[in-house]
Structure formats: C-alpha cells, structure tokens
Amino acid sequence: MKGRLFLLMLLMLFPSLLWALESSEIRNDGDGVVAAKQYDDPKEAVARVPAFVTDLRTDKLVYYPCENCHTKGLIAPNEKVRELTDMHAEIQLQHGGGRFWCTTCHDLTDRNYLVSLKKQRISLNDPYLLCGQCHSARQKDYFMGAHGRRKANWKGEKRLTNCTECHNPHAPKTPPRIPRTKPVARMGLSIVPTEELGGEKVWEKYEEAKTSHSESKKP
C-alpha cells in the first residue's frame, strides 16, 4: 500500500516519468504485424504471421512451365510495351489502368517466376507476396483471416485460398453474375412484391391519420 502511494506521488511530481514509459512502448515494434511497409524481401511479410499453406498453383496453369517457350531460345525476351497477337492474346491487362506491363510482375530473364518491384524472384505458387507489395492492408487481412477464405477446416492446418483463385491478376475486379434461384413461398402461400401492394405502408398511413386528426381538431 505504501509502495503504491509512493509511486502515485512520484508520478504526480514527475509526470514525465509516465511519458517516458509510454514513448518507449511506442518505439518498441513488438511482435504484432506491421502493415504498410515496403519490405526489402517480400518473404518478410509472412515471417510474423500465423503459419499457413496454399495449394500449388503451377499444376493448374495452362502454359506452365513458361520456360518451354520463353527461356529455351524460342522467343527472345522483349520488354517493349506492345499489343500481343501471336500468343496470350486473351489477356486483357486492365490491372493498374495502363501503368503495368508483363515484366512489372513477370521475371524477364526467367519466366517461371514472378518478380517483385525490387527484383526478387517470387514463385508462381506464392502470388500473395507479389500482390502484397501494393495491397499491403489486404495482405495483412489475408494473413490474419479477414480477407480471402480458409479452406476445409477451422482448426488444425490453415489452408488459404490464393489471391489468384478468386481474382484474375490481369483484371482483378469480379464482374457481376446471376445469383442462385430465389426462395419460393411455402406450399399454399404466394409472395406479393411490395410494389403490387400499392406502396402503402402502415407507418405512412399512421402519419396521415395523425395529421388529419390534428387538423380536424383545429377550429
């Protein structure tokens, strides 16, 4: 008790002590996730988050391994921004609104890999490292579970959907689609849309009645 009183008095006399305590905590990075930071190595982003796995993506890619055409001498590397006509003509690069070209994300020298903005190689299986360079807040949400989807189980091994399982990296915005069938009324009942009811709402009726009542009261 005495000790506490003494501490309190000390703090009252020297409030700067408290400030020192706080500021030291602010400076301390802690073990939380640091968002919105450009990492020197994109893999740093996963170092501090709960462990997870993703499904292999290279199995599902049509043209993989890319080196079959690109690095085995068939096609010379060409960094020039141009319209693709012979191959990959199906790719509509809407992402980034014209700021990007293939080699922004694809490694020019080894096409089996993606490449970070600081020119580190990233496996095609880990696109979340690449996307997180710009979308760092999303990336944090993805690692912690607020973006993307955990597959199969809520406990045990954490298996996440990869960015590219839902988003087309070349045109990431999901287009609208037709929903599943609407619910039907129980047998013997029917659904009447609100518009067909004449749009008359109970509370509006009530308001009308109230105003007309107060008007009739007036002399």
Add this chain to the structure above:
Amino acid sequence: MKFFRQSPDQKRRAALKTLGLGAAVGAGALASSANPLPSIEVPSASFEDNWHEFFQQHYQRMSPEEITEALARLERKYKAKYDVDVHVGNAPPLEGVVFGYALNVSKCQGYRECVKGCTTENNQTKDPDLEYIRVLEMEKGSMNLEHGDPYYGEEEPVPKPGKFYLPIQCHHCENPPCVKACPVKATWKEPDGIVVVDYNWCIGCRMCANACPYWARKFNWHEPKLPVEAINPQTHYLGNRPRFRGVMEKCTFCIQRTREGKMPACQEACPTGARVFGNLLDPHSEIRFVLENKNVFRLKEELNTEPKFWYYSD
C-alpha cells in the same frame, strides 16, 4: 448436463414401455401378422422401433446407452424410409471452443451460393426448399431489415447498383429468446454456443419462431420431401438428420461438420470469402482478428440477445 438418476416419471415410462411392448408382441403373435399397428409416417420401420421412439427421453436426460440405442434406432428408421445408410452421430462439444461467425457485408455480392451450400448439406425438405439463410437485398445507406427484399430475382446479375446484400441465419445468441420461449425445453444452447433442437422432443408449437427476432427458425408444415439422391448421409442427432413433419428446425452452424473441425457448408460455398468462422476462445483465430480489428456490428443489438454472429466491413 445429463441426469442419470431415474426420476419417478422415468420409472413410470420404463414400466409403461415394457408393459406395452409385451402386450404388443402378444397381440402380434395372436394376430400372426407382420406389422400389427402400421405407422402412418414410416410404413416400413418396425413397430418396436416406433414404440421405443415414442417413449424416447429428452436428449439431455438420456443415459449414454439410451443415446446409442436412439441413434441406432434412427439409422434403422432412415434405412427403412430412404434405403440409405445414414450415419447419425452425437459428437460432443469440444473443450475450450465457442463458435462465432463474422460476415463481411462489403464482400457479400448476393450470389446466394451459401444458401445452396446449406441446402445440400443439411437434408432440408426440397421443392419448395426450406432455407436457413435469407439473403436480404438492402438499399445502400439503409439498415431497416423490414425493407430488405429476400426475393430479389435470379434474372438480373448481382450486385445491382445501389444495393447491398445482408445474409441472415441463426445468430446463435448467447441469450437466446427462442430457448426461453420453448415450453418443453426441446431447444437449448450447447456448451460450444450452438443453439440446437431435439427434433424428437419438439412438439411443434412454434413459440420459438415467434420469439426469434432474426427469422431463423423454420417449421416443417408438411412431411419433408427429401429425394434419396439429395440425402447427406453424414448427420448429427442435433443437426442435419432428416426431420419429420411438425418439428422446428434451424441453422446449427453445421454441427456435424464444425464439431469435427471442419468449416460450415455456407463458409465453404461462399465464393467471395465474406464468411469467417472460428473459435471465439482462441486468441489467434481469424474470427478474433476480425472482431478486434474491424468495424463489427450485430443485428438488433438493443434486444440484448448477444448474437455470436457479427457483420463487418472493410
């Protein structure tokens, strides 16, 4: 909570059971017919099973042996009715687990995939489908649930401009009004937070549906129409085992899946990743991250129901 001590009422029931069964067997032998009292609901289930089912205790009051018997009886019954080997489990709640759900309203696009996933998992009556999840189409900027439209058409693509979508299912309240409303205690909250129904104990008075502020409870007005090919044979006594006419049913967070560590069917079906499910007691779970770091809200909080179903946006 289970009561193993036999109450006078239970003794009376047991006595009645044996007495009645003896009489029935005697009558059967006399008449030498295969099925002396054919049941209307399930023509081919044995008379003995129907008899025992009639005198079956409340789930929480049954001894482990009685539960095993009841499960085997149900499996025989479903085999007779649907000619499918249905497994009826009774996995107990996991230690240190309370389930919670969060839904990202800014991600939900109103595809109704969760509804489809739910109806394929949970053995509801088909045609017309009984659906646990109601996706409301709401005017942007409004939060009046009464103005939400669950019947938005399947012709137009979604999301429609100026609308947002709000799926509602059982919120598994921590303070559930439906449980209080039940006059026979056929519904209760399990230790892992799931509000369940003992379909065999439900008398079908629909008081719980009256009490629920989230329209989560659905009633079987007719004998469920469940095509054999639509049956999910992995079931739970308190979950998705096929129901019968005159009982209440609801979302159970897919108790048959989640108690084994799997995700609920709606979470698996959602293509947008709007649904987050997990253990509220685990500080490293995804649901805890959402609750601690996102703008979350619950529906009709003023009713003090304490739902374990949150909505958030990012």
